[in-house]
Amino acid sequence: MDIAAYMAEIGQQARAAASEVARSTTAVRNHALLATANELDAARTELAEANAKDLRDGEQRGLDKAMLDRLELTPERIDTMIEGLRQVATLPDPVGEITDMTYRPSGIQVGKMRVPLGVIGIIYESRPNVTVEAASLCLKSGNAAILRGGSESIHSNQAIAQCLAKGLAEAGLPETAVQVIKTTDRAAVGELITMPEYVDVIVPRGGKGLIERISRDAKVPVIKHLDGVCHVYIDSHADPEKAIRVAVNAKTQRYGTCNTMETLLVDAEIAEDILPMLASEFVAKGVELRGCDRTRGVIEAGAAVEGDWEAEYLAPILAVRVVDGLDGAIEHINRYSSQHTDSIITENYTRARRFLTEVDSASVMVNASTRFADGFEYGLGAEIGISTDKIHARGPVGLEGLTSQKYVVFGDGHIRT
Numbered sequence: 001m002d003i004a005a006y007m008a009e010i011g012q013q014a015r016a017a018a019s020e021v022a023r024s025t026t027a028v029r030n031h032a033l034l035a036t037a038n039e040l041d042a043a044r045t046e047l048a049e050a051n052a053k054d055l056r057d058g059e060q061r062g063l064d065k066a067m068l069d070r071l072e073l074t075p076e077r078i079d080t081m082i083e084g085l086r087q088v089a090t091l092p093d094p095v096g097e098i099t100d101m102t103y104r105p106s107g108i109q110v111g112k113m114r115v116p117l118g119v120i121g122i123i124y125e126s127r128p129n130v131t132v133e134a135a136s137l138c139l140k141s142g143n144a145a146i147l148r149g150g151s152e153s154i155h156s157n158q159a160i161a162q163c164l165a166k167g168l169a170e171a172g173l174p175e176t177a178v179q180v181i182k183t184t185d186r187a188a189v190g191e192l193i194t195m196p197e198y199v200d201v202i203v204p205r206g207g208k209g210l211i212e213r214i215s216r217d218a219k220v221p222v223i224k225h226l227d228g229v230c231h232v233y234i235d236s237h238a239d240p241e242k243a244i245r246v247a248v249n250a251k252t253q254r255y256g257t258c259n260t261m262e263t264l265l266v267d268a269e270i271a272e273d274i275l276p277m278l279a280s281e282f283v284a285k286g287v288e289l290r291g292c293d294r295t296r297g298v299i300e301a302g303a304a305v306e307g308d309w310e311a312e313y314l315a316p317i318l319a320v321r322v323v324d325g326l327d328g329a330i331e332h333i334n335r336y337s338s339q340h341t342d343s344i345i346t347e348n349y350t351r352a353r354r355f356l357t358e359v360d361s362a363s364v365m366v367n368a369s370t371r372f373a374d375g376f377e378y379g380l381g382a383e384i385g386i387s388t389d390k391i392h393a394r395g396p397v398g399l400e401g402l403t404s405q406k407y408v409v410f411g412d413g414h415i416r417t
Contacts, residue, residue: 001183007191010146011198013176014119018144021177022116026093028171029139036167037085040078040132043163047073050159051128058152066256066314070126071153081132084376088136091380094399095142098408109410114403116142118200121192122384123148123214125206128156133375134203135164135178137384141402144177146199148192150206151184158182193218203385203397208312223397225362225388227312228258229338230370233329233355235346236269242367243345244277250343250369252285256314258386259341259363259373263309263319265329268294271322275299287316294322309336326351330358337361339388341373362388362395 021029040047051073058068094114101111120143122134131147138145149157161180168175181188193202193214202222204214211224232250234243250261266275271294279299282289290308291301301320308319309332323329333342343365344355352366363373373396375383380398387393393401 001185003183003185003187004191006183007181007188007195008198010179010181011119011192011195013174014144014146014179015198017174017177018116018119020174021139021144022095022118022142024142024173026095028173029093029142030089032139032168032171032173033085033089033136034167035170036132036135036164037082037089039163039166040082040085040160043159044075044078046162047078047156047159048075050155053155054128054153057155061152063152064315067126067152069254069256071128071156073128073156077129080376081129084133085136087376088140088399091140091399093140094403106414106416107411108414111408111410112405113408114400114405117402117404119144119146119198120384120402121146121148121199121202121220123189123192123202123204123206123210125150125210126153127205128153128160130205131157131160131180132164134384137380137397137399137402139168139173139177141399143402144179146179146181146192148181148189154184189214190217193220193222196220205385223385223387223389223393223401225258225338225340225386227338228260228340228386229263229310229312229336230259230261230340230373231263231265231329231333231337231342232261232370233265233323233326233333233342233344234267234270234274235326235329235344235348235351236267237348237351238267238270238274238345239347240270240274240277243274244281246343246345246367246369247278248281248285250371251282251287251318252316253369253371255316257371258312259370260314261318261343261370262311262313263321263332263336265321265323265332266295267326267329268322268324271295272298275320275322282318285316287318289318289320291320292322295320298322312338326354330355333359333361340386341365341370343368343370362386 097114124130165175275298289301290304339361341363375396383396
């Protein structure tokens with residue numbers, strides 16, 4: 001295959017389709033989403049067979065358990081994909097919304113209109129459900145999408161692509177509005193991120209190495225986050241039962257996600273009381289603990305090294321550090337956090353407010369598991385990714401994050417003097 005020619009064709013088709021999607025009505029785009037949901041529901045057997053092949057191939061290739069977990073399409077995850085499509089269809093359409101209208105002294109009215117970005121390229125690894133999430137949000141927000149999943153999920157993604165194509169066709173939209181790249185050749189990624197004439201923004205979802213490469217080589221704007229080094233800080237004013245429940249959930253509900261807690265911070269005032277109870281819960285669930293010297297003075301744990309405070313394990317491993325109060329926790333988080341998601345467990349309102357103000361992350365939480373940092377849980381229907389950038393979109397990127405704004409001006413023959 002001539003990769004450059006193939007990707008140029010994909011780009012041309014996406015650019016043409018983007019114009020049709022942008023001028024389509026909300027009803028038509030919702031029709032496509034709901035039709036795709038029905039197609040996925042009807043294709044459960046085909047999806048399971050395609051995913052089973054990917055899982056077998058992955059095991060033969062020696063993929064680790066975390067990667068295989070992200071790759072698996074369980075019946076429940078198919079249900080979630082279907083529900084995500086239906087929920088996105090019910091969300092308000094941001095496209096065309098005009099806000100901030102004001103009269104200027106000249107008599108003109110000035111406001112802002114929300115518009116699609118155009119063509120969005122999404123590059124991701126392992127999780128085939130991302131194919132549906134990305135497609136649904138791009139489509140609802142009036143954009144065309146070019147999706148490039150990992151080679152390990154090629155069969156699952158192509159099976160999902162067939163459902164997307166049928167859903168688009170039923171709604172009268174071009175099937176090229178959502179294109180899933182059919183080749184596993186890595187050269188396709190190199191072409192996709194260097195086609196500014198066809199692609200308006202790139203969203204990489206995957207490991208740190210992938211995102212660093214995309215950010216370095218792309219000639220197209222990138223919405224990104226490099227990793228998810230998420231923290232839970234248990235304050236001396238925390239409710240112990242609440243703290244244990246939240247911390248255990250944040251780490252063990254799923255290991256292989258970017259919003260999983262990787263470092264637990266405990267106020268020195270309560271460390272001797274709460275750490276043994278926490279350690280018992282984590283050990284019972286098979287979590288390996290790596291602690292600082294003060295932690296190891298209270299519980300049995302491996303010795304944490306500097307790299308542990310910066311690690312995104314995506315595995316049943318947890319770094320634990322005893323800190324000197326809220327100041328120590330904030331200092332640690334702002335030094336080592338990847339600015340993804342961090343949470344405080346406390347019953348003290350003043351401390352909670354300080355944490356919210358001073359922790360510089362995309363999502364900052366009080367008395368809640370970091371696992372809630374997710375577009376579906378935030379009511380976005382789904383997410384195209386979680387951005388730790390500070391411009392345009394930050395945190396879970398939903399419909400508004402896939403649009404921009406342009407100024408609109410209304411006059412009645414006004415001229416500037």
